[in-house]
Amino acid sequence: MKLLITGASGLLGINLALETMRAHEVIGVDRGKLQSAPFPVRKANFFQRHIFDPALDATQPDWVINCAALANLEECEKHPGQARILNTELPRELASACAKRNIKFVHLSTDSVFDGTRAGAYTEEDEPNPPGVYSQTKLDGEHAVLEANPNAIIARVNFFGWSLGGRRSLGEFFVNNLSEGKNVNGFTDVIFCPMWVNHLGGLLVEMLEKDLHGLYHVVGAQAMSKYQFGIEVARKFGLRESLIAPESVERSALTARRSHNLWLSVHKLSTALGHEIPDFSTGLDGFCTQYQQGYPQRIRSYQQTDG
Numbered sequence: 001m002k003l004l005i006t007g008a009s010g011l012l013g014i015n016l017a018l019e020t021m022r023a024h025e026v027i028g029v030d031r032g033k034l035q036s037a038p039f040p041v042r043k044a045n046f047f048q049r050h051i052f053d054p055a056l057d058a059t060q061p062d063w064v065i066n067c068a069a070l071a072n073l074e075e076c077e078k079h080p081g082q083a084r085i086l087n088t089e090l091p092r093e094l095a096s097a098c099a100k101r102n103i104k105f106v107h108l109s110t111d112s113v114f115d116g117t118r119a120g121a122y123t124e125e126d127e128p129n130p131p132g133v134y135s136q137t138k139l140d141g142e143h144a145v146l147e148a149n150p151n152a153i154i155a156r157v158n159f160f161g162w163s164l165g166g167r168r169s170l171g172e173f174f175v176n177n178l179s180e181g182k183n184v185n186g187f188t189d190v191i192f193c194p195m196w197v198n199h200l201g202g203l204l205v206e207m208l209e210k211d212l213h214g215l216y217h218v219v220g221a222q223a224m225s226k227y228q229f230g231i232e233v234a235r236k237f238g239l240r241e242s243l244i245a246p247e248s249v250e251r252s253a254l255t256a257r258r259s260h261n262l263w264l265s266v267h268k269l270s271t272a273l274g275h276e277i278p279d280f281s282t283g284l285d286g287f288c289t290q291y292q293q294g295y296p297q298r299i300r301s302y303q304q305t306d307g
């Protein structure tokens with residue numbers, strides 16, 4: 001299959017492209033960061049409007065996975081207009097352009113559409129209540145995409161892995177800081193379901209192959225606090241877990257509100273796929289093996305450097 005990946009320089013985009021290119025033809029769309037990626041890259045800035053029709057006509061993909069977004073919560077609070085365009089309006093446009101051409105479309109959403117006030121796991125049936133600009137524009141994006149393209153897949157995700165800039169994921173945050181002997185905080189009151197980005201990439205392709213459509217939670221099967229995640233990373237990488245201080249997110253300097261409970265049920269997804277979702281420890285093993293094999297440096301070498 002021919003797969004077009006937007007946001008190919010992002011944490012998900014780059015890992016998805018590298019994972020998928022073994023079995024499929026991959027074309028990335030990027031606004032200029034990628035330099036020597038081992039797959040073809042088309043340059044496009046999404047703020048130049050009406051770029052999707054020509055891009056789809058020129059590349060003729062079977063599948064499109066939209067990994068482009070304004071995914072930094074603080075930036076979204078500062079620039080709500082940009083967040084709306086990137087997280088709601090452009091996904092609607094791309095979903096519609098794919099529907100017109102019968103191209104299967106996957107759009108990425110977020111676990112943080114929920115306000116986190118309930119005690120147990122959220123299912124796809126539960127009512128979201130976005131706590132900030134990022135999550136509101138992402139929820140509006142879900143609606144916009146499904147309205148424009150009812151056959152689309154919407155995946156609410158949360159993942160960790162190695163990124164182009166080396167600082168995008170929570171996994172990198174703990175490895176980078178603990179390796180340098182720095183003290184960090186780990187939030188004990190934010191529960192989430194982290195998934196290794198390579199597992200996520202594999203599941204998204206499997207969902208396309210199985211011709212699923214509609215809304216799915218595509219997160220790890222194990223819920224844990226961000227503090228516990230840090231401890232697991234430290235142990236796996238042989239780093240000092242005592243450098244991680246248990247802390248409340250309410251005492252952090254982060255300006256955008258965080259939900260306390262982002263435990264999402266993956267029952268709908270595992271039922272549709274007919275197998276269990278890969279477990280957290282296998283994903284953490286994969287993340288660590290990549291580190292030992294120099295994968296982070298390899299990824300960073302694809303980045304455009306000035307001069």
Ligand SMILES: NC(=O)c1ccc[n+]([C@@H]2O[C@H](COP(=O)([O-])OP(=O)(O)OC[C@H]3O[C@@H](n4cnc5c(N)ncnc54)[C@H](OP(=O)(O)O)[C@@H]3O)[C@@H](O)[C@H]2O)c1
Nearest residue numbers: 007009010011012045046068069071108109110157158159
């Ligand atoms: N990371 C997580 O755990 C997490 C959790 C929940 C949901 N998600 C969702 O998953 C998806 C992927 O997230 P991610 O962590 O991979 O995000 P990311 O690392 O921030 O990547 C975002 C991508 O969008 C691109 N982009 C931004 N503005 C653009 C523009 N004007 N024109 C073209 N491309 C533009 C970025 O390009 P540049 O590199 O040039 O900026 C980058 O490639 C997003 O929809 C996000 O909301 C992620």
